[in-house]
Amino acid sequence: MSPDRPKRRPFxxxxxxxxxxxxxALIVLGGQLLEQERVGGESPVTEAGPRVPxxxxxxxxxxxxxxxxxxxxxxxxxxxxxxxNCLYCHTYARRSKVAGIPPTSKCMGCHTIVATADEKPExxxxxxxxxxxxxxxxxxxxxxxxxxxxxxxxxxxxxxxxNPDMNIEDSRExxxxxxxxxxxxxxxxxxxxxxxxxxNTCHENNDGPADCTRCHK
Numbered sequence: 001m002s003p004d005r006p007k008r009r010p011f012x013x014x015x016x017x018x019x020x021x022x023x024x025a026l027i028v029l030g031g032q033l034l035e036q037e038r039v040g041g042e043s044p045v046t047e048a049g050p051r052v053p054x055x056x057x058x059x060x061x062x063x064x065x066x067x068x069x070x071x072x073x074x075x076x077x078x079x080x081x082x083x084x085n086c087l088y089c090h091t092y093a094r095r096s097k098v099a100g101i102p103p104t105s106k107c108m109g110c111h112t113i114v115a116t117a118d119e120k121p122e123x124x125x126x127x128x129x130x131x132x133x134x135x136x137x138x139x140x141x142x143x144x145x146x147x148x149x150x151x152x153x154x155x156x157x158x159x160x161x162x163n164p165d166m167n168i169e170d171s172r173e174x175x176x177x178x179x180x181x182x183x184x185x186x187x188x189x190x191x192x193x194x195x196x197x198x199x200n201t202c203h204e205n206n207d208g209p210a211d212c213t214r215c216h217k
Contacts, residue, residue, distance in 0.1 A: 064190025
């Protein structure tokens with residue numbers, strides 16, 4: 001029989017890989033922010049609304065109520081100040097009906113390295129949930145009735161991926177068409193009415209389908 005070997009911590013290189021990935025992302029992000037500052041730091045979403053070439057969208061606004069969340073996640077900080085792409089966290093939006101909520105592991109991929117639990121009270125909450133195997137019970141902000149079928153994938157395909165004047169970095173403008181400019185707020189809140197009239201106006205202006213069964217299943 002082979003002699004007993006000393007126990008080793010499983011996969012000790014995982015933390016190193018995660019750290020390297022986060023550092024690389026921060027370097028890229030820093031370059032993007034410097035480039036934005038060099039060209040003047042202009043917001044891609046103007047007072048008249050998001051800039052989506054070839055699209056005509058309704059400008060109706062809506063002042064939604066504050067929705068309490070288990071963690072006060074700030075879109076203004078992450079998507080605004082840090083310039084993180086909407087599709088990095090809402091990764092399902094490009095290929096699914098729903099945008100999706102990022103798993104806690106994605107949040108902790110950054111927050112085990114930067115802005116850790118020792119520095120931020122909200123990150124401390126997140127870390128305690130992560131260590132106990134729980135996920136934050138996020139409350140819905142934009143909730144459509146069950147009889148309404150809305151596909152994030154279809155809308156991103158039309159206004160972002162099939163639009164020759166748009167790049168993947170421009171996803172924020174497309175999201176703002178229905179959600180408003182989320183970097184204006186901290187914790188997410190409803191900023192567009194998302195009524196049938198709102199959607200119909202957009203479909204009429206942008207050659208969207210008029211068949212009832214496209215949206216009502």
